[in-house]
Amino acid sequence: MIDLRRLRTEPDAVRAALARRGIDLGALDRIVELDRRQRAVATERDEVRNRIKAISADVGRLHKEGRKDEAGALQAESRALGEQEHALDADADALAADLRAELLVVPNLPADDCPDGASEHDNVVVAVHGYDPDAYADHQRVPHWDIGAELGILDLERGAKLSGSMFVLYRGAGAALVRALVQLALDRNADAFEEVRPPTLVSTQTMISTGHLPKFVDEAYHLERDDLWAIPTAEVPLTSLARDEILDATHLPQRFMAHTSCFRREAGSAGRDTRGLLRVHEFDKVEILAYATPEQAAEVHADLLRRAVGVIADLGLAHRILDLCTGDIGNSSARTFDIEVYAPGADRWLEVSSVSWFSDYQARRANIRYRPAGGKGTEVVHTLNGSALAVPRVWAAIVETYRRPDGKVTVPEVLRPYLGGRELLTAGPSR
RNA sequence: GGAACGGUGGCAGAGCGGACGAAUGCAGCCGCCUUGAAAGCGGCCGUGUCUUCGGGCACCGGGGGUUCGAAUCCCCCCCGUUCCGCCA
Missing domain, CATH: 1.10.287 (Helix Hairpins)
Structure with missing residues (x-):
């Protein structure tokens, strides 16, 4: 929620900021x-x-x-x-x-340094790492859905049999790879983030607090009988952790991470990216989130981004960082950096993380405040979050990037300890 | 799902129709005392909202009702604890 009082006292400034979104x-x-x-x-x-x-x-x-x-x-x-x-x-x-x-339903004010733009085409590419279109061999130009079927580590037909299209079934080493990626992401952030295992079904109020309702009802799975919503991201429960609470400034920033399933109806994108793991209804993700004072927000944001990029880099995947323009940042966000990995088989850049600073927008909806050190009264906190690792697209990029001439897939070095030392992904028993 | 008991300020816990935004204790803050600290003593100590900056109003789990007046009485709902049932 935007600050009503600010709209009252500085209507022109608020208007000018929102106008940059082109709404x-x-x-x-x-x-x-x-x-x-x-x-x-x-x-x-x-x-x-x-x-x-x-x-x-x-x-x-x-x-x-x-x-x-x-x-x-x-x-x-x-x-x-x-x-x-x-x-x-x-x-x-x-x-x-x-x-x-x-x-x-009024979106957040974009940050002053958020680049202007009308659509995703105006996003600013901040950095590109490890990408050379000429460096990929033919054996890497095979899409992951073919590799997965060939090796018996991804079974999309049976996923569809169980739940419909865009639901995934991983098998054998493929399933183990999911677990390994999750574990890797959690371990890498355990130094500063408290791990949480929250409910994945939440109340309406919890969905409203992050801005996922009321505007994006069609995107969410809803269990009518119990009036519960399947979370689209762990950002939802993690943000509501401190709902209606007053935090002590000396305890900020406060950081949490969570591995959960994420559920998305993808109602607006029917027929788009329907192949393989590009867009699925249910997937695993490790989310990292922080509550911070306005003064801390910029540094915390940079740290979240560093961490999200770090895992991708260590996995040896070609990637780039985008500074999203005012026309493309999410409704609740003031500034967002996207991380995209390059998948040589599908020959596409895939968004694997969105690292956002929500200023006080979500915190005002969720009524999360803090008591400034030494100061009087309360202030609204800032919330920030990002995907430490979203599984399916990273899984896809790994399988395509690491495919060998003989069709087998090499396990990236950093993941081997999580796969019992395994060096190749194959079908059958996991070990 | 059934039954019982609960839900009051950061925490604990009184109040059960009239001056109650709410006793008391703990925690916290300021001061006195002290070489310093502890103890002791004195004071302060919820949030929100509107404001003509005097103050007004709201909030005792949520919603409705009774009354001139509700934390207090009535109705509905939600949540928690314990016991029983069912169950991974």
């Missing part, structure tokens, strides 16, 4: 007007309440003194005020609900 600003006018009316009605209601309270105190005193007649007259007056108060209160509530509904 319609009509909602802002409605919000300003709803806010004005809501406060006017609430003030009026509070004044009536004030009078009721004063009268009640008098009534109590008069009763004690036995002046029943005078008390009775006041009670009648208060009764009438009560009806007024009720009506005003209902109006104020209705206006507040409308205001909130409008406010919840």
Whole structure:
């Protein structure tokens, strides 16, 4: 949620920032007007309440003194005020609900240094590592879905049989590779992040806090009977960890990581990237997340990015870093860096991590604050997060990059300890 | 799923229709005392919102109701603990 007070006091600045996203600003006018009316009605209601309270105190005193007649007259007056108060209160509530509904779908203000742009084509490539299109041999130009089937480590047909298309079944060394990647990502961040194993089904409020609802309902799996949502990323439960809490500034930044399944309906991308592991409904991911003060945010953001890039680099995958433009960053984000790996078989750049700084946008929705050291009152914290490692696309890039002329796939050095020393990915028993 | 008991400030825990935003204790902050510290003593010590900056209003799990007046009474819901049932 954007800061209503800021919209009130610096409407032009807010407007200018949101305009950089290239969105319609009509909602802002409605919000300003709803806010004005809501406060006017609430003030009026509070004044009536004030009078009721004063009268009640008098009534109590008069009763004690036995002046029943005078008390009775006041009670009648208060009764009438009560009806007024009720009506005003209902109006104020209705206006507040409308205001909130409008406010919840307004995206975050992009950071000042977020590059301007209209779409993904305007994203800025910050760095490219290990990519040379001419360096790949023919044996690496085979897509992972073919390699996976050939080696018996990926069974897309049976995944589809069980759950439908875009659901995946890994087998043998392929399944072990999933586990190895998860373990690697967790181990690499265990120095600074507390591991959490959260629920993957969460309440509506939890989904609203990160900004995944109400705007992106169609993207999420919903269990109607129990009114629970399958998380699209561990960012959702991890952000709500501190919901409605006031953190101590001396404990910031606070960092958490979690390995979970992630569920996405991919409703808007039907027919796109349907092959192999490019886009799937359910996948494993290790997420890293931090709560920070505004002053710490930039450094924490850089650290998250360093960590996410580090795993990819150590896996020996060609990759690049993108600074997403104002037209492409997510709704809740103020600044986002994407990491893409190059998959030589599919001959495509695949997004494997999105490292975002949400400023106070999510924290305001989730009501997460902190007490500044030595200062008075509370401030809204900043939240940041990124994928430490998202399995399917990394799995795909590894299999394509490390394919040998004989068709077998070499296990990257850093993963071998997690695969019992195994050097090749093959079908059959895992060891 | 059934039953019982609970849900009050950072924590513990009173209050069960009238001056209660709420006793008391602990923790925390400031001061006194002290060479320093502890103990002791005195004071401060929730959040949000609006404000004409005087103050107003809201919040005792959530929602509704009764009343001139609700933390306190009534109804519905949610959550927790324990026991029983079922079960990986």
